[in-house]
Amino acid sequence: MATVQLPGLIDAHVHLREPGYTHKEDFYTGTAAALAGGVTAVLDMPNTVPPTDTPARFAQKAALAAAKAVCDVGLFVGATTDQLDAYLPIAPRACGLKIYVSETFGSLRIEDLGLLHRFFRTWGEKATEMAGDTPHSALGPVAVHAEELMLPVCLNLSHLYDVPLHIVHVTRRSEIELIRRAKDRGYPVTCEVTPHHLFLSSDDLPRLAARGDMRPRLATPDDVAAMWENLAVVDIFATDHAPHTLAEKAGPTPPPGVPGVETMLPLLLTAVHDGRLTLDDILLRCEENPRRVYGLPSQPDTFVQVDVDARYELSDAGQRTKAGWTPFAGWSVFGKVEKVTLRGRVVYDGDRILADPGSGRVLFQSV
Numbered sequence: 001m002a003t004v005q006l007p008g009l010i011d012a013h014v015h016l017r018e019p020g021y022t023h024k025e026d027f028y029t030g031t032a033a034a035l036a037g038g039v040t041a042v043l044d045m046p047n048t049v050p051p052t053d054t055p056a057r058f059a060q061k062a063a064l065a066a067a068k069a070v071c072d073v074g075l076f077v078g079a080t081t082d083q084l085d086a087y088l089p090i091a092p093r094a095c096g097l098k099i100y101v102s103e104t105f106g107s108l109r110i111e112d113l114g115l116l117h118r119f120f121r122t123w124g125e126k127a128t129e130m131a132g133d134t135p136h137s138a139l140g141p142v143a144v145h146a147e148e149l150m151l152p153v154c155l156n157l158s159h160l161y162d163v164p165l166h167i168v169h170v171t172r173r174s175e176i177e178l179i180r181r182a183k184d185r186g187y188p189v190t191c192e193v194t195p196h197h198l199f200l201s202s203d204d205l206p207r208l209a210a211r212g213d214m215r216p217r218l219a220t221p222d223d224v225a226a227m228w229e230n231l232a233v234v235d236i237f238a239t240d241h242a243p244h245t246l247a248e249k250a251g252p253t254p255p256p257g258v259p260g261v262e263t264m265l266p267l268l269l270t271a272v273h274d275g276r277l278t279l280d281d282i283l284l285r286c287e288e289n290p291r292r293v294y295g296l297p298s299q300p301d302t303f304v305q306v307d308v309d310a311r312y313e314l315s316d317a318g319q320r321t322k323a324g325w326t327p328f329a330g331w332s333v334f335g336k337v338e339k340v341t342l343r344g345r346v347v348y349d350g351d352r353i354l355a356d357p358g359s360g361r362v363l364f365q366s367v
């Protein structure tokens, strides 16, 4: 039995579903699941109902998170076709601007080049206006879900407007190779890959059916191999924790998305056990880089104790997410979280959540 102490991990891409979809998840259940997974800060996506696209809606969401979260939460604002510049005044209180340009769950999708220009231009102008003014300094990045041909479009808009770009959940060989080239050319780009796109492929689809359906879809084994070959290009591992209920997944039009916030660490530690990753690979991509890319404040006296030799089977019943399932059910993994300490207080003891709802902080709200 080898207990290792890690810093609190950051999951830079989660959907905590509140407001609007609290039958799938809410700020308490989602952040409790995060703590059980060794994650002490999450960045929450804007595709809720209503979407997080105006100051009033942002304030409503921040109040819900402040009342219920047990780990720290950063909130994205979302680009929408009907509100356009409405979110700009609250940009400094967001961890970044999320733009969905490819197929996704929910109503937020931008497919118009003129609008895309405008979002990059105005975010860049706001960042210039804010520079030096706030602890969050020049604002977070524009984070895009941009697959295939939309990827070079976004890379070039970011380059042309000199706005930092973060590509969420990269899955294809062609995409990671293009990002490598953009980085080599000095483009201001970073990217993330999910555990499910590292550990599952389209070969798993017959077995998983709707449980293996998410956007981007599971990619080919060659695409998965490309993620591993290009690990140096991958800045962040983030889960895209996208809980939907099993009843919804079994229905006639299953929504895309899979839970993940509490299975990331054991899956990655199992890859360390198998010699495919080092512990430093994990810490770089689950702590150091997300903090740098999003300018997140440090969490003093925050640790995760994990028994890296403890082996167990992941199961639906073992999940804390309200969704109550994992696409990795039945997988044998290493790495059991024994204790999580957040700002000096034990918030998870390996079994129970000890933190009070509302003890998590909503990041960037003091600006």
Ligand code: NCD
Pocket (backbone or CB within 6 Å): 015, 047, 103, 104, 105, 106, 145, 213, 214, 215, 216, 240, 242, 243, 255, 256, 257, 258
């Ligand atoms: C996400 C969701 O359910 O909110 N679904 C998914 O398949 N990833 C939306 C998204 O991240 O695109």
Ligand code: ZN
Pocket (backbone or CB within 6 Å): 013, 014, 015, 045, 240, 241, 242
């Ligand atoms: Zn997502």
